[in-house]
Amino acid sequence: MKLTKILCLVLAVLSLSLCFVACGNDEGKVLKMATNAYFQPYEYYDANNQIVGIDAEIAAAICEYLGYELEIIDMEFDSIITSIQEGSCDFGMAGMTVSPERLVDVDFTSSYATGVQVVIVKEGSAITSVDDLTDADYKIGVQLGTTGDIYATDDYGADRVVSYNNGNSAVLALIGGSVDCVILDNEPAKKLVEANPGLKILDTSYADEDYAICVQKGNSELLEDLNRALDALTKDGTIDAIVNKYIK
Numbered sequence: 001m002k003l004t005k006i007l008c009l010v011l012a013v014l015s016l017s018l019c020f021v022a023c024g025n026d027e028g029k030v031l032k033m034a035t036n037a038y039f040q041p042y043e044y045y046d047a048n049n050q051i052v053g054i055d056a057e058i059a060a061a062i063c064e065y066l067g068y069e070l071e072i073i074d075m076e077f078d079s080i081i082t083s084i085q086e087g088s089c090d091f092g093m094a095g096m097t098v099s100p101e102r103l104v105d106v107d108f109t110s111s112y113a114t115g116v117q118v119v120i121v122k123e124g125s126a127i128t129s130v131d132d133l134t135d136a137d138y139k140i141g142v143q144l145g146t147t148g149d150i151y152a153t154d155d156y157g158a159d160r161v162v163s164y165n166n167g168n169s170a171v172l173a174l175i176g177g178s179v180d181c182v183i184l185d186n187e188p189a190k191k192l193v194e195a196n197p198g199l200k201i202l203d204t205s206y207a208d209e210d211y212a213i214c215v216q217k218g219n220s221e222l223l224e225d226l227n228r229a230l231d232a233l234t235k236d237g238t239i240d241a242i243v244n245k246y247i248k
């Protein structure tokens with residue numbers, strides 16, 4: 001009799017702990033997003049030190065749609081692809097342009113936004129169009145590892161391109177006179193020009209691009225999930241509503 005009771009107790013405890021293990025696996029599925037949160041309005045810190053912006057909100061909507069929790073990890077822009085390759089983060093979302101070079105290292109979802117590389121100069125600068133960049137020995141500021149960096153290095157040579165950790169540092173270098181212009185994505189460029197009097201964006205743009213989310217090469221399951229979510233959130237107007245909230 002006593003033995004039966006003990007056996008029942010052991011079985012009860014065992015099944016309870018099995019349930020905890022099972023429940024634990026179901027709950028708290030987390031997707032880790034790698035980003036660089038100095039790229040307003042796509043990702044930046046708000047007054048409460050929270051990472052907000054178009055990418056942060058679209059990622060939150062995607063995770064809600066797929067039943068995941070979202071964790072955003074801030075890092076240097078040129079570490080994002082490595083973190084995806086190594087598997088320390090699940091996806092990269094950082095106003096990231098789809099490019100043939102990056103497609104060797106990661107896979108990209110369908111595009112959820114377009115970007116334009118523009119040129120920021122000081123008002124009254126002798127640089128009045130993108131063509132002027134080929135004419136003289138102008139120094140060009142860029143953000144390290146971005147498409148602006150890659151294209152400008154190809155077009156004008158590494159000697160004339162100075163890379164900074166973020167767009168803000170590049171703009172400070174322009175104001176201080178270490179570079180003659182800065183090549184940057186249009187929306188962050190607009191924010192930086194608004195915040196720093198005496199600067200302007202040239203009317204001619206440098207390159208047009210598509211932004212997408214990157215995942216580890218060959219992770220077709222996550223890629224399909226993300227594409228399915230992006231498709232549904234585009235169709236129901238969620239993506240447009242988020243973009244319109246940040247870009248007037």
Ligand code: GLN
Nearest residue numbers: 039094095096097146147
């Ligand atoms: N769109 C650019 C790129 O992908 C810049 C992105 C960024 O600085 N966050 O390289």
